[in-house]
Amino acid sequence: MQASLSNCPAPAKLNLFLHVTGRRADGYHLLQTVFQLLDRSDTLDFSVRDDGRIRRTNDVPGVPEETDLVVRAARLLQTAAGKPHLGADITVHKQLPMGGGLGGGSSDAATTLTVLNHLWQTGLNRTQLMALGLQLGADVPFFLFGRNAFAEGVGEDLIALETANRWFVVIEPGVSVPTAIIFSSEELTRDTKVVRITDFPEAHNLLDSDFGKNDLEVVAAKQFPPVAEAIKWLKTYGNARMTGSGACVFCSFEHEHQADEVLKQVPSKWIAWKAKAMQEHPLAHLISS
Numbered sequence: 001m002q003a004s005l006s007n008c009p010a011p012a013k014l015n016l017f018l019h020v021t022g023r024r025a026d027g028y029h030l031l032q033t034v035f036q037l038l039d040r041s042d043t044l045d046f047s048v049r050d051d052g053r054i055r056r057t058n059d060v061p062g063v064p065e066e067t068d069l070v071v072r073a074a075r076l077l078q079t080a081a082g083k084p085h086l087g088a089d090i091t092v093h094k095q096l097p098m099g100g101g102l103g104g105g106s107s108d109a110a111t112t113l114t115v116l117n118h119l120w121q122t123g124l125n126r127t128q129l130m131a132l133g134l135q136l137g138a139d140v141p142f143f144l145f146g147r148n149a150f151a152e153g154v155g156e157d158l159i160a161l162e163t164a165n166r167w168f169v170v171i172e173p174g175v176s177v178p179t180a181i182i183f184s185s186e187e188l189t190r191d192t193k194v195v196r197i198t199d200f201p202e203a204h205n206l207l208d209s210d211f212g213k214n215d216l217e218v219v220a221a222k223q224f225p226p227v228a229e230a231i232k233w234l235k236t237y238g239n240a241r242m243t244g245s246g247a248c249v250f251c252s253f254e255h256e257h258q259a260d261e262v263l264k265q266v267p268s269k270w271i272a273w274k275a276k277a278m279q280e281h282p283l284a285h286l287i288s289s
């Protein structure tokens with residue numbers, strides 16, 4: 001058995017649009033969204049243990065070990081796969097901001113399920129891992145799906161989409177937005193008209209069109225003024241939007257040098273970076289269909 005795997009990527013996602021179309025009886029919201037993978041990632045190291053213990057070996061500020069989605073993902077897999085004697089030491093190198101709408105924690109969890117499923121030789125397939133992932137968070141199934149996608153339900157009904165190979169400028173406005181606070185706002189509209197995949201421009205043209213919006217944006221921008229400020233600033237360069245429940249905002253460009261030009265202008269109070277669209281999750285090959 002292979003005992004360890006290092007530098008495993010957990011990429012960020014963007015929501016190119018995000019419509020809230022209803023609410024389920026359990027309070028979770030029905031969404032329609034297009035998920036886009038980015039080539040900017042957290043990275044994780046895994047080392048198999050034979051005593052059944054699951055440990056995070058480093059400190060992650062603001063995330064106690066027992067609540068880390070990485071540790072919870074490993075425990076869930078250990079139980080679901082019936083491998084109580086197998087454990088892991090996991091190191092999490094965070095690069096993605098927390099509460100950023102980039103799905104960092106969800107992506108870390110998906111990478112953990114993928115890599116430990118491989119190292120422990122549990123033999124669960126993609127569908128089984130996605131069902132486990134959904135227990136950890138609404139964004140986790142997408143990262144296990146492995147391709148850019150149109151998503152419905154709470155994010156678990158996925159249809160693969162080929163998106164444009166764009167460059168993105170992403171601004172971190174310096175606040176952490178708790179997802180639950182935005183979804184529970186009285187001001188959130190929950191009745192955006194349901195669309196069919198054939199109703200919106202072909203995915204590679206989506207970013208050049210006015211189609212879609214992020215219904216969570218107006219709520220997050222009102223409650224977190226730095227989000228509103230970053231959107232306003234980035235809108236001078238193109239069709240800027242917020243991703244997920246915020247806080248990060250993004251704008252797309254056809255050429256890398258255009259992204260570089262915008263980055264040079266970003267006020268120093270914000271962290272900003274560029275990333276390229278990815279079509280496939282870098283670990284997709286580790287999971288069998």
Ligand SMILES: C[C@](O)(CO)[C@H](O)COP(=O)(O)OP(=O)(O)OC[C@H]1O[C@@H](n2ccc(N)nc2=O)[C@H](O)[C@@H]1O
Pocket residue numbers: 015018027028029030031033101103106136137138139140153154155179180183244245
């Ligand atoms: C905003 C998105 O990032 C868009 O991709 C996701 O919908 C959020 O996914 P996530 O961070 O994995 O969220 P979860 O950890 O599952 O949910 C956090 C909280 O947000 C609310 N929530 C989340 C997803 C959803 N479809 N409806 C909700 O109402 C619930 O109160 C939930 O307790």
Ligand SMILES: Nc1ncnc2c1ncn2[C@@H]1O[C@H](COP(=O)(O)OP(=O)(O)OP(=O)(O)O)[C@@H](O)[C@H]1O
Pocket residue numbers: 062063067068069070092096097098099100101102103104105106108109139177179244245246247
């Ligand atoms: N490994 C992890 N990395 C980041 N956050 C984690 C992790 N494990 C648990 N969390 C908790 O989850 C919260 C949300 O983190 P995350 O970075 O996933 O937010 P997000 O990017 O807004 O996600 P989303 O787009 O899915 O709403 C954090 O504030 C933290 O308390």
